[in-house]
Amino acid sequence: MSTMRLLAGRTLSAGPEGFAEHAARLGHLPHAGRDLTEVVVRSGLTGRGGAGFPAGLKWRAAAARHAHVLVVNGAEGEPHSKKDRLLMSTRPHLVLDGALLAARAVRINEIVLYIGEHHTIARAAMERALAERPAADRKHFRIAAAPARYVSGDSSAAVHLVTTGIALPTNAPAAPAMVQNVETLAHVALIARSGEDTGTVLVTMAGGVSRPGVLEVETSSTIADAIALAGGATEPPRAVLMGGYFGAWVEIGQAQGLTLDPAALRARGLSLGCGVVGVLPGSHCPVCETAGIMRYLAGESSAQCGPCFFGLRALAEASGRIATQGSNSEDLQRLHRWAAEVRGRGACKHPDGAVMFLQSALSTFGQEFASHPAHRARRSA
Amino acid sequence: MSRHYEIVVDRIRCDGRGLCAELLPELIRLDDWGYPIISPGPIPEHLMPLAERAVEDCPVLALTLRRTEQGKRASR
Numbered sequence: 001m002s003t004m005r006l007l008a009g010r011t012l013s014a015g016p017e018g019f020a021e022h023a024a025r026l027g028h029l030p031h032a033g034r035d036l037t038e039v040v041v042r043s044g045l046t047g048r049g050g051a052g053f054p055a056g057l058k059w060r061a062a063a064a065r066h067a068h069v070l071v072v073n074g075a076e077g078e079p080h081s082k083k084d085r086l087l088m089s090t091r092p093h094l095v096l097d098g099a100l101l102a103a104r105a106v107r108i109n110e111i112v113l114y115i116g117e118h119h120t121i122a123r124a125a126m127e128r129a130l131a132e133r134p135a136a137d138r139k140h141f142r143i144a145a146a147p148a149r150y151v152s153g154d155s156s157a158a159v160h161l162v163t164t165g166i167a168l169p170t171n172a173p174a175a176p177a178m179v180q181n182v183e184t185l186a187h188v189a190l191i192a193r194s195g196e197d198t199g200t201v202l203v204t205m206a207g208g209v210s211r212p213g214v215l216e217v218e219t220s221s222t223i224a225d226a227i228a229l230a231g232g233a234t235e236p237p238r239a240v241l242m243g244g245y246f247g248a249w250v251e252i253g254q255a256q257g258l259t260l261d262p263a264a265l266r267a268r269g270l271s272l273g274c275g276v277v278g279v280l281p282g283s284h285c286p287v288c289e290t291a292g293i294m295r296y297l298a299g300e301s302s303a304q305c306g307p308c309f310f311g312l313r314a315l316a317e318a319s320g321r322i323a324t325q326g327s328n329s330e331d332l333q334r335l336h337r338w339a340a341e342v343r344g345r346g347a348c349k350h351p352d353g354a355v356m357f358l359q360s361a362l363s364t365f366g367q368e369f370a371s372h373p374a375h376r377a378r379r380s381a
Numbered sequence: 382m383s384r385h386y387e388i389v390v391d392r393i394r395c396d397g398r399g400l401c402a403e404l405l406p407e408l409i410r411l412d413d414w415g416y417p418i419i420s421p422g423p424i425p426e427h428l429m430p431l432a433e434r435a436v437e438d439c440p441v442l443a444l445t446l447r448r449t450e451q452g453k454r455a456s457r
Binding site: 170171304305306307308310311314338340341345346347 | 390391392393395396397412413414415416418
């Protein structure tokens with residue numbers, strides 16, 4: 001395992017690291033070409049945008065189908081996630097290095113930095129970093145603004161936007177493109193230098209911790225370690241939402257010992273997802289939290305596919321009825337049946353992520369869903 | 382090797398008219414909002430003519446037949 005870190009160098013509050021400082025610290029861009037794909041495969045690096053697909057395998061497949069656009073995905077539409085914009089705002093050259101290396105390895109000429117439209121600090125830092133690069137690097141890049149919607153970060157939506165100007169998921173992306181998250185590419189910049197996996201992940205600590213925000217932790221760290229690094233829990237937690245709104249609820253007793261290692265989480269049927277670790281304080285009602293998140297996710301459907309648009313809305317309404325009017329067996333049965341029926345029936349993964357989240361709530365908080373009293377103390381997560 | 386096909390729905394195109402479920406109830410049912418749920422797996426030989434009809438008659442052309450490997454279970 002390498003001793004390099006994504007966020008090594010100047011303190012984060014000192015703003016973006018300039019090109020000279022970056023080059024002095026890490027050296028210039030390594031001379032790697034197509035051979036880097038196999039180095040990345042061997043490193044075991046997985047995507048950090050949410051889906052967790054092995055990066056090297058993605059590159060192999062993209063080269064085989066002659067992808068000609070690399071989309072550097074910094075849309076970060078996940079409500080609590082902050083790590084992608086922190087990385088772009090503080091270590092922009094790491095992201096540019098990774099993008100150039102990936103583009104070379106896959107033989108792509110056009111690179112699009114796809115940055116959330118409201119992430120102005122991140123965008124300004126990336127623009128400034130690009131301006132510091134030699135013209136030979138700069139000519140490959142352009143910047144596209146990702147609309148502030150949850151589905152904007154979906155890879156088919158990202159490709160659709162950069163090729164047609166419409167950030168909606170599609171069945172068939174128009175241009176052969178490769179989409180890779182900004183953190184994934186920053187790891188590539190280090191892997192190309194050291195030859196091995198960085199061994200760290202960026203996580204965003206959210207909810208009931210004293211210091212919510214982004215941490216870079218070793219993959220051997222546990223969730224309990226991460227909570228401690230975030231200043232500790234504000235009150236004894238009830239559960240953890242692992243991986244953001246497309247993630248899964250885990251009882252605190254089981255969650256504390258889990259390591260923040262993509263492979264280990266996968267082996268437990270969980271996912272690091274986009275790296276959000278949401279801590280649910282013991283005094284918060286998990287049913288009401290779940291209902292609030294379902295309402296949000298239903299509203300974020302791009303309304304293109306019937307099962308997603310109508311299905312998520314119905315699921316959100318049924319969860320909301322249980323939250324506000326108390327448990328009833330009809331709604332509970334509907335939640336189980338609809339969640340199973342909606343899955344896999346959208347053009348993108350939005351409905352799948354939403355119903356998997358709901359299914360984890362139904363299994364982790366089965367007791368609470370079955371015996372929820374009528375109350376209106378609904379908090380949004 | 383005999384040919385096997387599965388029914389694929391373009392979820393963006395599909396409007397929930399429900400004609401497919403009337404033509405091919407053996408393989409297609411509708412969810413509570415009128416959108417088709419397709420049985421997974423290859424279309425049995427004897428239902429192929431009905432499946433072809435369902436594809437041709439879809440008012441918004443949201444259905445296609447896609448070849449599958451023999452015996453391979455297809456996703457919805």
